[in-house]
Each structure stands twice: as C-alpha cells, then as structure tokens.
Amino acid sequence: MADIRSVDEHLAEIVATVRPLDPIELPLSDAYGCVLTEDVTVPVALPSFDNSSMDGYAVRVADLEGADERYPAVLEVIGDAPAGGDTPAPTVGPGRAVRIMTGAPLPPGAEAVVPVEWTDGGTGGGPAESMAGHGPVIGGEVRVHRPVSPGQHVRRRGGDVAAGALALAAGTLLTPPRIGLLAAVGRASVPVRPRPRVAVISTGSELVPPGRPLAPGRIHDSNGFALAAAVREAGGEPYRVAAVVDDPVELRAVLTDQMGRADLIITTGGVSVGAYDVVKAALSGPEAPPGSVEFHRLAMQPGKPQGFGVLVGAAGERVPLLALPGNPVSAYVSFELFVRPAMRVLAGRLDRHRPRARAVLAAEAPLTSPKGKRQFLRGALAGTGRGAPVPDGPAGGSGRADGSGGATGDLPGGPVSAARDGLTVSPVGGAGSHLVAALARADCLIVVPEEVTEVAPGTGVEVVLLDRDH
Numbered sequence: 421m422a423d424i425r426s427v428d429e430h431l432a433e434i435v436a437t438v439r440p441l442d443p444i445e446l447p448l449s450d451a452y453g454c455v456l457t458e459d460v461t462v463p464v465a466l467p468s469f470d471n472s473s474m475d476g477y478a479v480r481v482a483d484l485e486g487a488d489e490r491y492p493a494v495l496e497v498i499g500d501a502p503a504g505g506d507t508p509a510p511t512v513g514p515g516r517a518v519r520i521m522t523g524a525p526l527p528p529g530a531e532a533v534v535p536v537e538w539t540d541g542g543t544g545g546g547p548a549e550s551m552a553g554h555g556p557v558i559g560g561e562v563r564v565h566r567p568v569s570p571g572q573h574v575r576r577r578g579g580d581v582a583a584g585a586l587a588l589a590a591g592t593l594l595t596p597p598r599i600g601l602l603a604a605v606g607r608a609s610v611p612v613r614p615r616p617r618v619a620v621i622s623t624g625s626e627l628v629p630p631g632r633p634l635a636p637g638r639i640h641d642s643n644g645f646a647l648a649a650a651v652r653e654a655g656g657e658p659y660r661v662a663a664v665v666d667d668p669v670e671l672r673a674v675l676t677d678q679m680g681r682a683d684l685i686i687t688t689g690g691v692s693v694g695a696y697d698v699v700k701a702a703l704s705g706p707e708a709p710p711g712s713v714e715f716h717r718l719a720m721q722p723g724k725p726q727g728f729g730v731l732v733g734a735a736g737e738r739v740p741l742l743a744l745p746g747n748p749v750s751a752y753v754s755f756e757l758f759v760r761p762a763m764r765v766l767a768g769r770l771d772r773h774r775p776r777a778r779a780v781l782a783a784e785a786p787l788t789s790p791k792g793k794r795q796f797l798r799g800a801l802a803g804t805g806r807g808a809p810v811p812d813g814p815a816g817g818s819g820r821a822d823g824s825g826g827a828t829g830d831l832p833g834g835p836v837s838a839a840r841d842g843l844t845v846s847p848v849g850g851a852g853s854h855l856v857a858a859l860a861r862a863d864c865l866i867v868v869p870e871e872v873t874e875v876a877p878g879t880g881v882e883v884v885l886l887d888r889d890h
C-alpha cells in the first residue's frame with residue numbers, strides 16, 4: 421500500500437483521469453438528464469402564430485368601448501376558431517366576433533380576445549361560466565360586458581422566443597422543461613453525452629442475493645443493490661453483476677467481461693489487508709488485466725481503503741475502475757465522494773457533487789473524530805432552513821462552486837457559506853461502517869474535517885445533502 425493520501429488528492433486524481441464520453445445522437449425521449457453537446461437554435465418563432473390565451477371571442481377593440489353588464493356590446497358571431505381547426509376562421513369585421521378557443525390562431529381583423537366569462541356566452545342571459553358545446557349551427561349574437569385592450573389575451577408570435585435565437589447552449593443539462601422546449605421547436609433527437617454505463621461488482625464469498633436463504637456466516641449482498649440504485653440516481657445506467665466469490669481468476673473473468681460494455685467499473689470489498697482480498701489480488705501481478713489500478717489508504721472514515729485506476733480492454737478502450745471498500749456504509753460514502761463525481765465527468769456535467777449546507781449540531785454529547793481523518797458521520801436534518809444549499813464543491817474541502825466550469829472545479833477554493841436559519845442536524849447511529857439501518861434513516865453526511873477531533877453540541881458543521889442532486 422502506498423502512503424496515506426487525502427480525500428482531495430484522491431478525488432483530484434479521479435477527476436483528472438476520467439474523460440467525458442463521446443457524444444451520441446439520442447432520441448428526445450431518451451435524452452433526459454444528459455448534457456447537450458451542441459447549441460440548439462430555434463428554427464421557428466415560439467409561438468409560431470398569434471393565438472388566443474383564453475376560450476372566448478375574438479373581437480375588435482373599438483366595438484367594445486364603454487361596454488358593461490347593463491349596456492353590453494352586442495356582436496354578431498360569424499364563426500368558430502378551434503385550436504387545430506382545418507379551415508381558417510373568417511375575418512372579423514366591425515360589429516362581429518369569432519368564437520375562439522385557447523391556442524387557436526387569432527382570426528384576421530381581430531385585435532383581442534374577451535374571455536367567455538366576460539360575455540353571456542351567446543345565451544342572451546347573464547355572465548357565462550363556460551362555452552356552450554359547438555354544434556352544427558354557428559351564429560347568433562354574443563353580449564360582451566366589458567371593454568378589452570388591444571392585444572389582450574393574445575399570445576404574440578415570437579413572444580416566447582424569436583426564430584434564430586439560441587434555445588439551449590452546448591453544455592446544458594437536459595431537464596424536463598428543456599426536453600419540452602426541444603420538442604416544442606420540433607427537435608426529435610439531440611447530440612448529448614450518453615448516460616454512463618456503470619458495472620457494479622460486489623465481491624465476497626459470504627454474499628448471497630436477497631431472496632435466497634442464508635447459511636451460517638453468510639450475509640445478503642446489499643452493496644450491489646444500493647450502489648446500482650446510486651448509479652441510477654446519479655444519472656447512470658447500472659449493470660449490476662451477481663456477487664463474485666473471493667477468487668481472483670473468477671473476478672478477472674468478470675472484469676474482462678464488463679470492460680467490453682461498461683464506461684466505468686466499481687467493485688466493493690476485497691481491498692483491505694485480509695488474506696482473501698480478491699480485488700487487490702485480481703488487479704495485481706502478471707495475471708492482472710492490462711492497465712493500472714493503485715490502492716491507497718485514505719485519510720477518511722469510513723472509506724479508508726480505496727483503489728483507482730484505468731483498465732485497458734481488448735479494443736484499446738480505457739475503462740476507469742474504482743475499488744471501494746466492502747463495508748456497506750464505507751461503500752456508499754465512497755460512492756458519494758468519488759464515484760458520483762467520476763460519473764458526472766463522464767457525462768460531461770459540471771455539477772459533480774451533492775450540495776452542502778451548514779447546520780447546527782444537535783446532540784447529547786460532543787462528536788469525536790480521529791485526528792488527521794476527514795470523518796463522514798450519518799445525520800438527520802431538521803428545521804426551517806432545511807435544504808438551503810451552499811455552492812457546489814468537494815465535500816469537506818474548502819470548496820468553490822464548480823458549476824461555472826473549469827478544469828480545476830474539484831480543487832479547493834473559497835469557504836462554504838454561513839449557517840442557515842434553523843437548520844439543525846442530529847447524528848444517526850454511530851461511526852460503525854456496518855450500520856445500514858442508520859444509514860437508511862440519514863439524509864445527510866456530517867463532515868468533520870481532518871484537524872477537528874471534537875465537535876460540541878450547538879456548533880456549526882458542514883453537511884452533505886444526500887437527498888439533493890445538484
């Protein structure tokens with residue numbers, strides 16, 4: 421094992437080594453959560469024609485001057501304008517109106533739309549609540565109870581975005597509204613960085629899949645499932661592999677297999693100093709697959725033993741591999757700190773880390789932490805300031821926002837912001853890295869920096885928000 425290295429050094433190596441995936445053209449329905457790699461300009465204005473924002477009547481403004489309920493303007497209804505109608509509505513001349521539905525093109529001659537509620541709906545009675553269903557006979561009169569101003573209830577052509585304008589810039593993350601915009605401007609597919617395909621390989625001869633009975637000394641494989649879910653949550657495509665026994669030959673075969681289809685491989689277990697540390701064994705010596713994976717002891721708890729490197733596949737493909745420790749809490753914390761940013765680099769994303777916040781420690785007794793290690797304790801947040809994040813950056817580092825881009829986005833920078841009103845955090849469970857039930861109750865990680873050995877109740881601490889994506 422090499423010397424002890426810091427969390428930041430390990431993260432910096434990972435982020436500097438991993439490269440964004442080559443762009444592909446994806447159908448719009450598959451592009452959610454991906455990063456656009458080219459600018460998209462608007463081919464036609466949005467809206468592409470003047471249209472009504474209300475169900476009502478398309479009218480001329482002068483016809484309604486001074487209208488009120490006692491002295492309504494009486495207009496002749498000369499046609500219907502449904503949204504998506506096949507025949508153009510007739511021209512609205514003086515003293516005339518066209519019944520119009522929301523989204524229908526404004527008929528020629530019309531200057532505004534009065535909502536049906538401002539009229540009698542053509543019934544000859546009081547104010548209408550809705551429009552009568554359309555029938556074969558169009559016509560009659562409508563009484564309008566209020567005047568209207570020019571352009572009122574009309575959505576103007578280009579009022580949202582003009583033709584030729586930039587709809588979305590290269591580098592934009594495709595959120596649901598942005599997918600909607602692309603569809604609205606008629607794009608059926610877009611160039612994006614694909615979702616990273618991540619192979620998740622649990623190791624350990626003691627592991628049994630959930631649903632199968634346990635023999636003495638066996639446990640269920642929880643890492644494989646938790647990390648596959650974490651991959652999905654971080655925007656990747658997980659390939660969960662059935663747990664591999666502590667046999668380097670078998671593990672090498674699985675790794676070779678996964679190299680052909682995965683963009684990133686994560687393993688759990690087998691990286692410590694035991695006699696059966698299969699990941700270390702498989703990736704060392706002359707039989708190891710081409711590439712280089714190095715193992716380190718990190719100055720953190722949990723998550724001390726870690727491996728990272730790049731394997732080289734048969735076709736020359738370079739597949740980064742992160743070897744995480746087997747203890748379930750260690751594996752999950754390692755995922756959050758190292759795998760998530762690696763995946764985000766692959767995906768071309770700049771929001772690589774969970775948001776962080778400051779919270780006041782609510783605890784019976786001081787928290788203690790080993791000197792020289794960055795500790796990540798599980799916590800539960802409460803209070804009115806819940807979820808007010810500080811700028812993105814590496815947890816526990818001095819952190820600067822890396823959402824603005826820049827190759828050094830994962831290196832330390834400015835300070836995190838001050839405590840938010842009323843946000844408190846309570847530790848959940850203890851420091852043991854086998855405590856899966858406590859982890860399941862936690863919604864944040866409490867970060868105790870390397871130089872801090874004790875945190876008194878009432879003190880402000882940094883927390884990583886596990887239920888916030890970016």
Ligand SMILES: Nc1nc2c(c(=O)[nH]1)N[C@H]1C(S)=C(S)[C@@H](COP(=O)(O)OP(=O)(O)OC[C@H]3O[C@@H](n4cnc5c(N)ncnc54)[C@H](O)[C@@H]3O)O[C@H]1N2
Nearest residue numbers: 622624640641642643644689690691692724745746747750
């Ligand atoms: N003598 C020492 N022993 C250990 C040290 C050390 O420094 N000196 N470090 C400890 C720390 S810290 C950790 S973390 C673990 C890491 O060990 P490995 O990565 O080699 O993991 P395993 O030994 O395979 O397993 C550890 C633990 O986790 C359970 N496990 C493993 N995989 C799964 C899984 N997929 N689902 C659920 N649980 C899993 C496994 O049964 C063990 O209980 O080493 C310490 N020891």
Ligand code: MOO
Nearest residue numbers: 722723724750853
């Ligand atoms: O580093 Mo281990 O991950 O403390 O349990």
